[in-house]
Amino acid sequence: MNNLDRAYSFVMKAHLTEEALDNAGRMTRRSVFHNQEELETLASISVLDERHVAAAREMAVVYVAIAAFENSVRELISRTLLEDKGEDWWSTSVSEKIRMLANQRMEEEVKVRWHSQRGQDPINFTMLPNLLNIIRQNFSQFEPFIHNIDWAAQIFDAIERSRNVIMHSGTLAKRDVARVGSLINDWSRQVAT
Incomplete structure (x- = not known):
């Protein structure tokens, strides 16, 4: 199969997947929440201390950037390894330790049936x-667009440090926000496929 055939196959699979998800009743962000006001009412923002709300709102933008970055990395890994290793890429290309940790998290979430789940896919x-470790373990597949695993590790390490502050209700300094933005921009420009 040549590169054009692979590209066509990948695009068709993606299109069919999107169509199947839509037909199965996939909920989009728009279908879940009609507007910001409704979301704030559901989350009881009005009963919280405005100082904390204001600080959290500032960091919400950073959360969006980091969450989108993480999910784009997950998609890059899934897409790349699916194309190169086939549908069983998770079991053949991801270490047992990473698979075990992901499976433990999945099993824990299944026990709490009353709450939304992260998804159905172990990634x-x-x-x-561990996303970086998956790339490292399969670097030959990612090298054409990452080129240097140490460069990728520096990006992941710095973004994770900021992620941990945000995810634990902290506030980043502007220089840290700018660093996150710069690193995400560098990553996106480098891995654009």
Whole structure:
């Protein structure tokens, strides 16, 4: 199969997947929340201390950037390894330790049936450092667009440090926010496929 055939196959699979998800009743962000006001009412923002709300709102933008970065890395890994290794890429290309940790998180979430789940795919339960480890374990597949694993590790390490502050209700300094933005921009420009 040549590169054009692979590209066509990948695009068709993606299109069919999107169509199947839509037909199965996939909920989009727009279908879940009609507007910001409704979301704030559901989350009881009005009963919280405005100082804390204001600080959290500032960091919400950073959360969006980091969450989108993480999910784009998950998608890059899934897409690249699916194309190169086939549908069983998770079991053949990811270390047992990473698979075990993801499976443990999945099993824990299944026990709490009353709450939304992260997803159905084990990669959704894989933390940022282990996403880098998956890339490292399969670097020959990622080298054409990453080129240097140490460069990628520096990006992941710095973003994870900021991620941990945000995810534990902290506030980043502007220089840290700018660093996150710069690193995400560098990563996106480098891995654009």
